[in-house]
Amino acid sequence: MKKAALSQSTAPLYIIGQSFGTSNPGHLSHKEFFVMGFLWLALWSILAGSSVYSTQIFFNFCRAFQGIRPAFLLPNSIAILGRIYNSGRGKKMVFSIFGATDPSGFVLGAVFSSIFGQLYWWPWAYWVMGIVCTLLAIAGNCGLPFLGLFGFVESRATYPLLPIFALSKDAAFVLGCLATGRSSFGIWTYYSENSLEKSRENSPLLASAQFTPVALSGLCAALTTGYSMSCFHSSSVMMIAMLTFSIGGILIATAPVGHSYWARTFVSLIHQGLAASLGNTVINYSISIGLGFAGTIESQVNEEGADIPKAFRGA
Numbered sequence: 329m330k331k332a333a334l335s336q337s338t339a340p341l342y343i344i345g346q347s348f349g350t351s352n353p354g355h356l357s358h359k360e361f362f363v364m365g366f367l368w369l370a371l372w373s374i375l376a377g378s379s380v381y382s383t384q385i386f387f388n389f390c391r392a393f394q395g396i397r398p399a400f401l402l403p404n405s406i407a408i409l410g411r412i413y414n415s416g417r418g419k420k421m422v423f424s425i426f427g428a429t430d431p432s433g434f435v436l437g438a439v440f441s442s443i444f445g446q447l448y449w450w451p452w453a454y455w456v457m458g459i460v461c462t463l464l465a466i467a468g469n470c471g472l473p474f475l476g477l478f479g480f481v482e483s484r485a486t487y488p489l490l491p492i493f494a495l496s497k498d499a500a501f502v503l504g505c506l507a508t509g510r511s512s513f514g515i516w517t518y519y520s521e522n523s524l525e526k527s528r529e530n531s532p533l534l535a536s537a538q539f540t541p542v543a544l545s546g547l548c549a550a551l552t553t554g555y556s557m558s559c560f561h562s563s564s565v566m567m568i569a570m571l572t573f574s575i576g577g578i579l580i581a582t583a584p585v586g587h588s589y590w591a592r593t594f595v596s597l598i599h600q601g602l603a604a605s606l607g608n609t610v611i612n613y614s615i616s617i618g619l620g621f622a623g624t625i626e627s628q629v630n631e632e633g634a635d636i637p638k639a640f641r642g643a
Contacts, residue, residue, distance in 0.1 A: 361404045369394060370458040377454030432543035434517070435536070442532035505566060509573040515622040516577050519640045527585045527637045581641050 376390035409422055444453040524535040556565055630639030 365404070368396060373454045374458035377451035377458070380451045428547045428549075430546065432546060435539050435543040438521075438536040438539055439533070442536040446531055446533045502566065505570055509570050512573045512577050516580060519622065519626075520580050523580070523637070523640045527640065585637050 372390050372394045376387060376394060379387035379390055405426070406423075409426060441450075441453040444450060444456075521535060521539070524530045524538060525532060530538070626639040630636060
């Protein structure tokens with residue numbers, strides 16, 4: 329839920345912010361938005377932990393609003409790094425290391441949340457992330473009735489938020505590759521974790537430990553990408569990323585339930601860690617859309633919950 333909300337919120341907030349000139353220091357600066365992102369996460373993390381006293385629907389609601397926080401952090405952190413470093417190999421390496429925070433942060437969060445969930449009480453995984461309780465207005469539900477009006481106005485606006493006509497065929501192809509690649513990564517992440525815990529009956533902590541190669545391979549790939557971007561054409565790096573996305577998904581989809589972790593699952597983790605760092609430029613809508621398709625497939629092939637491994641493989 330959080331990942332889908334992140335994917336759906338980052339892109340539009342970034343585009344709208346750029347349209348209104350939020351990068352201008354006379355308005356809210358990148359630093360202020362960066363801080364606001366952490367405050368937003370603190371509030372909805374505390375509420376998510378408190379949902380233990382409420383319902384599953386409320387928990388899902390809080391998780392979705394947690395996902396809006398990276399919409400504040402991601403574009404503004406990139407902007408801050410871009411303004412600090414001058415063009416050159418050093419800047420490329422810094423952005424490559426920043427890309428490595430995706431797989432490594434995922435593993436780190438999974439490990440600590442598993443520790444709280446397995447050894448203590450799962451709400452503490454959310455409460456420890458919050459430092460202040462601030463009530464924020466919920467504006468997302470009010471925007472849906474105006475989507476039609478928004479599309480009508482944008483189609484006739486002199487300066488639309490996203491000028492589609494400015495996108496070339498090459499740019500559209502690259503975005504399509506990134507969208508499909510990151511969709512597969514979102515599906516792989518969700519169903520690999522579920523497969524390790526439900527089909528192979530591993531504990532949450534053990535399943536998180538088995539994801540450790542993602543952080544290591546992602547870091548290596550990110551550092552290598554900073555160097556390879558100076559030596560190879562960007563299309564070659566893109567092709568490698570797409571291949572690793574495909575190989576990792578195939579390996580985990582064909583792995584038998586009782587198969588050795590080191591034979592296929594471990595190799596799949598290595599490949600997906602590489603792909604996550606290489607293709608971390610555009611990550612947003614594709615993850616949300618891909619998980620939606622995968623969830624639909626899962627619900628149709630699981631034989632009413634009787635064959636969970638088949639459902640995970642189908643997704």
